Amino acid sequence: MRPILLQGHERPLTQLKFNTAGDLLFSCSKDHVINAWYSHNGERLGTYDGNNGTVWTVDVDSESRFLVSGSADNTLRLWNVASGKCLYTWEFPTAVRRVAFNEDNSKIVCITEQRMGYQCAIRVFEINREADGTTQSEEPLYLFNPIGSKATVCAFTLTPNVIITGHESGKVALFNVETGQEFESNERAHGARVTDLQLSSDRTYCITSSEDKIARIHDTKTLMVIKTYTTETTLNSAALAPTQPYVLLGGGQPPGMGTRTSAQNAEFKTRFWHKVYEEEVGRVKGHFGPINTIAVHPAGTCFASGGEDGFIRLHHFDDSYFKAQPFGAIEAED
């Protein structure tokens, strides 16, 4: 499995995202730039310039028409994927930490930072998909402030107007965005900050990673913990591999934390765990720093990891990956 090294960022990566078709990979970084790449050869399609601070988050709709990004310059931007033009900009008092489209691309949810006296806020915007997309309503459809620990990650569930959130305290919760009410929560889902949350292709379950070194699969309706993956290092990202029964975990202690150990090199590897058996099956090395984000191709043919070292490593799986059955032949539902 020879990786393609994507060198387009000068600062640590913050999020990677494949489009639904899987031909494009979007990356954002602390260097203010969003890049789009061809996933099959790693060529850069283009950049989305305009942000004036770290771009924390990016999401693309299922038609690959609109791209939405959230940045530390307190803006939420809507981009035209094909032209790279910024279509609309929303401004907030604090930085945007997470954005996500809903299933039918009609809404986006965004989390803004709790800072300078402003509370952490969750806003939902209606996206006007008519015409060229430059006319959007400035005011959010819904706005509420989650009580308690601030939210760090979120996504729309299948139930209309219900989002699933991960929190600073390790809590995972379900909110009704219309009312702002937290109607389901698992306070002990994690012991530390939830760092990533990615949905399964049918949005019925999700995987979360946390600084408590654990990743978990939750049912998005009941929040029941289905699987637990306990690793030895702080986790920054967790992704589900479609078609194969694996989950991909990445992380690593930031430099300067703790003493030099023999395990130092092992920390910056993408770990593959068996989704059902909760056993580690392999590691992919390559990064020189902690892995900040992992994304898997929707068809499960390749994955990309973005590191604190500023590189994206795009790996196309070999045949052996699909043929290997480390624990014998099984038929696990996706």
Next chain:
Amino acid sequence: MAATADDIDYSDIEEKYQVQYDDGFDNMLVVDGVPVIDKSKLEKLVARICKEFSRKGVSIKPEDVYMPWNDSTGKSQGFIFVEFRNVDDANLALAAMHNHPFDAKHQFKVNRFTDIERYANLDETYIEPETEEYAPREHLRAWLADPQGRDQYVTYRGEDVEIYWHGKPSQSELAMKPDWKDFLYVAWSPLGTYIATLHRQGVRLWGGSSWKPQQRFAHPLVKLIDFSPCEQYLVTWSNEAIVVPEGAPQGPQYLSPDDEGNNIAVWDIKSGDLLRTFSTVSENDSTAAKKQMQWPALKWSPDDKYVARVTAGQMISVHELPSMYLHGKKSLKIEGVVDFEWCPQGDRDREDAEKDALTSTNGAAAKAVKKARENMLVYWTPEVANQPARVTLLGFPSRAILRQKNLFNVTECKLYWQNQGDFLCVKVDRHTKTKKSIFCNLEIFRVREKDYPVEVVELKDTVTDFSWEPKGERFAIVSSNDPNLGNPGPGITIKTDVSFYQLEHGKNDFKLLRTLPSRTSNAIRWSPRGRHVVLATVGSSSKSELEFWDLDFNVEDAGRREGQVSKEEWGSGIQLLGTADHYALTDVEWDPSGRYLATSASSWTHTLENGYAIWDFRGQEITKQIQDRFKQFIWRPRPRTLLTKDQQRQVRKNLREYSRTFDEDDAAEESNVSAELVALRKRLVDEWNAWRMRSKAEFFGDGGQRAGKEGKTHSETEEKEEIEVWIDEVIDQVEEEVVE
């Protein structure tokens, strides 16, 4: 179970040695056998008796003598009472005058007054003494009967001791987690029978399958212990001199006031009795005290018959066991002696010694049996004035000098015996005339041959470690010419070369097999069965390599090794089997079978990644445990095999058949384990699938609308078409006019 030394019940011993209190009549004796007289002769007789007593050294006065009378006959009763000034005098008189012939007809019978009283009051009826019920002691070597033939090891971490079985992965399990408390460290006895813990109060031995306390040795503040090779005796040492407080229990198992000021004690393990104590501080030289004490300070002969210690520069004192008397009532006076070592007993010697013992007990005159080799020790003396330095091989107890070798320009000698007692290597650090540079000679004595021939291997570098192959004819050395050698500092890793030498039978000298240049290895660990050797870099903060070597890689069967080596190319059998790395390791130890190697990083040395790892002899990691506050890892030693040479040969010959049963076991176990695992995994998959079905049904209804949509996307991806589209996009068009 008594867990700590505090809880131990001493009442039995206390009762046994309880002090008898003085009831006032101890200075009174009753003398029987005195002539029966009438009153007229009283004065004369009393005067005579006084004279007899005085002649034996106990003077008494007539007024101390009381003679009872039989008033009815007017005659004396034939006995007298004598009062002495004190108990000591009475005891003396008792010893002197008992059975003393007074005249031709009369003989004194002397008894203590208190005894007479006691015997008079004695119950005449005979009571059958109750026979103590025989309590069978558990088998101290029970662990050897393990059906899977596993070895054990002990780990000491934080405050916890754990004893594990080590075997195949499925058979490696906790054997015992004792609740021993407040001790310094643990140590196995050399044959693995006991495990010792060092407490404030003394040493405690545990053993048997129940791990019950087996023996205790009350040496307060003990810091170091050393077992004799046959596990009969124990030496303990404390840095604090022995003090026996007032009222301390007395008896053969306790230190007595005579032992005060000493700090080494020798104990009998079976009885728990104290045999003797020594002082490590010699009165007349203060420099010796400053030097680091050598441990073990007492060196045992391999058969447990003698124990010897050296008084630097003066003598070697050999004590006999079990009396602990100085052998021949005098030490070996050797001017300038620095160090000595006993020659180990080889398997052959042991057999001979056993046969000897048999014939002597049977009294049979079996002269055909070869006499067992006498114990031997080797010592060296440095250069003094005009005398060269000298290494001497001495027979004991004959004290005959067997071989002497003079050496010149000697800085230091180290004595290394091969474990069968076949060879002795004296590593001589020599200096040039200017004393500026140091180089090294290895003087190798072939002890089994006539006249003990010596051969020299000269080396230019400094040798930092030397090690004989157990039961072999090879040795390995670590040598270095690194300029940093001798001034260790943080971060300095010394470059070393490792060389193997082997005895060449034709020429009878040791020839270099192979040198492995530019390593960092500083420790050689031979497998206890020979052939395999591990080179390790110990105690370095930056390097921690392990190299696993096989010295007979080409030889199929190690049993046929003898005589074949010469035909092969010299040194061709040396093969690196594997390398490994255990960060910041401090200790490297083979298991007694020579199949596994344990490395550990102890928190006594540093606090980085403490823990231990077990490797097989090829360097494959079997297990690794990183545990903070990890202190000790020790394999449990095994006693020597009970099989005779012939039986061993038989086993080797039929190895195939034996191994078949083991292979079957392995296969059965593997399928067993995998069956369990397969079942577990099947359950996990079933649970997962059930949940997936449920959650899909909940969201989309049974087999729901979504399925159609999903199916569509799937078919889309499957019927993938390759469409190549070329898009020419004009991004910018600039017309430039070129002006000439």
